[in-house]
Amino acid sequence: MDVSPLSLRSGFFLEGAQLLLAIIGAPLLAGWIGLCRALLSNRSPAGILQPWRDLLRLFRKETLLPEGTSFLFRAVPYLVFAALASSTLFIPFLGTDPPLAPVADAVVLVGLFSLARMMMAFGAMDAGTPFGDLGGRREMMVGFLAEPATLMILFTASLWSHSTSLPAIIHSLLDASDKFHPSLLFALLAFILVFLAENGRLPIDNPATHLELTMIHEAMILEYSGPLLAMMEWASQLKLILYLLIGADFFFPAGLPKVLSAGALAGGLLLLSLKLLVAGGTLAVIETLLAKLRIFRVPEFTALAYLLATMGFLIHFVLEV
Numbered sequence: 001m002d003v004s005p006l007s008l009r010s011g012f013f014l015e016g017a018q019l020l021l022a023i024i025g026a027p028l029l030a031g032w033i034g035l036c037r038a039l040l041s042n043r044s045p046a047g048i049l050q051p052w053r054d055l056l057r058l059f060r061k062e063t064l065l066p067e068g069t070s071f072l073f074r075a076v077p078y079l080v081f082a083a084l085a086s087s088t089l090f091i092p093f094l095g096t097d098p099p100l101a102p103v104a105d106a107v108v109l110v111g112l113f114s115l116a117r118m119m120m121a122f123g124a125m126d127a128g129t130p131f132g133d134l135g136g137r138r139e140m141m142v143g144f145l146a147e148p149a150t151l152m153i154l155f156t157a158s159l160w161s162h163s164t165s166l167p168a169i170i171h172s173l174l175d176a177s178d179k180f181h182p183s184l185l186f187a188l189l190a191f192i193l194v195f196l197a198e199n200g201r202l203p204i205d206n207p208a209t210h211l212e213l214t215m216i217h218e219a220m221i222l223e224y225s226g227p228l229l230a231m232m233e234w235a236s237q238l239k240l241i242l243y244l245l246i247g248a249d250f251f252f253p254a255g256l257p258k259v260l261s262a263g264a265l266a267g268g269l270l271l272l273s274l275k276l277l278v279a280g281g282t283l284a285v286i287e288t289l290l291a292k293l294r295i296f297r298v299p300e301f302t303a304l305a306y307l308l309a310t311m312g313f314l315i316h317f318v319l320e321v
Contacts, residue, residue: 010260011099015089018098021269022088022245026237027051029244029280036284051237058230066127066223076123077224077231083116084238093245093272094265096170096258106154106164109246110147113198116235117143124220135219138295142204142216145302146197149190152309156187157250159316166249173253182319186312188251193305195243197298200236202287204298207236214292241276248275 031048038045065073090104090112098104121136158164161172197204200217209215221232249256255271257264293301 011095011097014094014260015098015100018091018094019085019088021094022238022241023085023234025276026234026241027055029241029276030237032277033280033284036281037288040284040288051233055230055234058225058233059227061226063226063228066129068128069126069223073123073126073223074228076119076126077228077235079119080116080123081231081235081238083112083119084235084242087112087242088238090166091242091245091249092167092170092256093249094257094268095260096167096174096256098167102165104166106158106166106169107151109166110150110154113150113239114143114147116239120220120232124223127223129223131219131222135216135222138216139220142197142298142302145299146194146305149194149302149306149309150198152306152313153187153191153194153250156183156309156313156316159183159313170249170253170256173250174256174258181316183312183316184251186308186315188247190305190308190312191247191251193301193308195247196286197302197305199240199243201283203290203293204301206292214295244276244279245272247279248272 028048028051030051031046034050035045035048087109089098089100090109092098092104117139121140124132124136124139126132154164154169157173158169160176161168163169196202200207205216205218206214207217209218217236221229224232252275255268257268
């Protein structure tokens with residue numbers, strides 16, 4: 001039986017399903033990474049549901065606000081979460097033709113990530129504490145260095161479609177998935193470095209530490225408590241899964257459903273789950289083997305990401321055109 005392409009109504013249903021899956025699955029992915037890190041470090045794991053238990057515990061706690069904070073401090077967790085949740089609607093991972101395809105642009109996606117980062121820095125600085133200001137400034141420095149590399153990676157992936165539209169890029173990559181592309185290999189290496197920097201993972205930052213002089217992300221959320229802290233932690237987990245979904249779409253697009261059918265969706269969802277499990281396990285291995293860089297070495301790390309992305313961009317014109 002022929003299966004028709006996604007209708008508008010079915011497309012919006014898939015958009016809602018994508019949003020729910022990303023929001024619910026983000027803490028589970030964080031739990032999987034924590035479980036793998038514990039096993040690799042010869043420790044007893046807390047379980048894959050531990051991040052969900054932590055979030056529910058924080059939502060039940062009282063919110064304590066530092067003196068002198070404005071409405072911005074209270075609004076930032078919800079703004080950050082909303083920006084990242086809306087990004088989920090632009091990343092096709094259950095179908096290739098979402099209803100928001102006309103605005104599902106790679107530059108718009110990077111802009112939403114930048115907006116979330118900027119809001120986090122503003123909230124940290126609004127608290128008026130030295131560590132919040134330090135963390136906000138460091139976060140903006142990392143973002144300022146990583147965003148050009150991110151854009152270059154997206155532009156490299158868009159060379160086959162001649163468009164920065166995410167659905168168009170994915171369609172072109174699916175059509176060319178049976179060929180080896182050296183430019184995408186360099187873009188993948190750059191993406192791994194950017195992923196580690198943008199999500200505050202080792203060797204850029206250690207999400208499990210509270211050492212005041214070395215932390216970046218944790219320094220920005222030290223003054224939050226209760227539900228506000230839960231929203232910030234949840235947003236951080238959501239950003240992590242969003243980057244992995246982008247990597248799966250651009251560099252491992254095989255299995256992405258092109259049509260709406262129960263079999264295609266089930267197969268695509270199963271394959272996507274396996275990709276996320278492998279990516280989470282790989283991240284745990286990387287963080288187990290690497291040590292944290294000194295803060296003044298971060299520009300060298302992100303410069304390498306930009307160099308690799310630029311090489312991939314140029315190699316496309318030399319070897320693949």
